[in-house]
Each structure stands twice: as structure tokens, then as C-alpha cells.
Amino acid sequence: MLVQAFDKQLLFITYLPWQKAVKAIFLKRALPIHESGAWVSLDEWLSTIHDNTRYVNSVNFQFPMPQKIVFHKVSIPVNFKVRLSRWNLYVRDMGRCQYCGKHLSRREATRDHVIPVSHGGKSTWKNLVICCRPCNEKKGSSVWVPVKTPTVPSVREIMVKMSAMTVENRQTTKAFQADFNHQV
């Protein structure tokens, strides 16, 4: 069972296993978000009657599991740098080949230097895109113009794009989180 976690500006952070969500709530790091959208304290949450709520059981009690929680003290810093990795490139480019526009699975996506290394192109956010294997092979060492000019993404951009991606990409979320944690 996964719970959606948000920062205090209600920006989606990640999917958390329910055990971690419960821990965060009991440690008062996070608040449950009520079905109405209200943020409630643990006491309020436990004294409210919940319809359609899933319960988790421990030895001594049953806990109504919120679908969403908010880390009410946390705001994702705007100027936090996103690590340049293939998965983060995949998220920035929304999983689309930047030459033909085809939607790619994470496995199909390859990394491409817009200006090839042989022409002095660097491995930077502004010179890397993801593309499909056929485009990558056809392009070779020539210079193609990507669908979207590649930019350096902010953490917010990556977070927002990730939350827009479907369950199919949850692994990407994990990969990004690993990168994110790596930098903290």
C-alpha cells in the first residue's frame, strides 16, 4: 500500500510505503490529509470517522490509512540542483524521444549528445536529451535539432513532471529519489 506524500506547498514528493507514512505521522513530521482536503492532526485524524478508508492493523490497534500525507514543515528548495543522470533526463524529457517524439519506456530510452562529443559537445543538461535507439543510430555524429531545447531542470520541474507521469514510471520516481537523497 502506497501513500502519496506532499511538501507544504502541496507539491508531490513521492510515493511512500504505508509503514513509512505511519512513522512520519507518529513522529509528527507529517500530517494526514483528510478526504475533504484538510490537513488534520493525528488526534483529529483518529477521532474522525472515515468512509472508504483502508485500515492497517498492528497488534494493539487499527490505523485508518490516509491516501495522502503532507510534510507540513518541508518545502523543496527551489535552487536545489538535480543530479544529471539518465533517469532524471528521462523525467525532464517526459519519456519522449527528443527527435521523433515517440514515447519510450525507461529501457528503450538512450542518452544522446545533441552536439556530438566528437564535435566538442559536453555532457551537460543543455547538451543531453533522451531519444530512441533508431534515432540515435541514424543521427550518428551529425547534429539534429531536438523537439524541445534542452534546459537545466529545477527540482520543482522534475517533481511536477514526475507526479504527472503514470504508475508505469514509479521506478523512475525511486531512481530520482535515490539521486535526491544522494545529494541531501
Ligand SMILES: [Zn+2]
Ligand atoms: Zn526517435
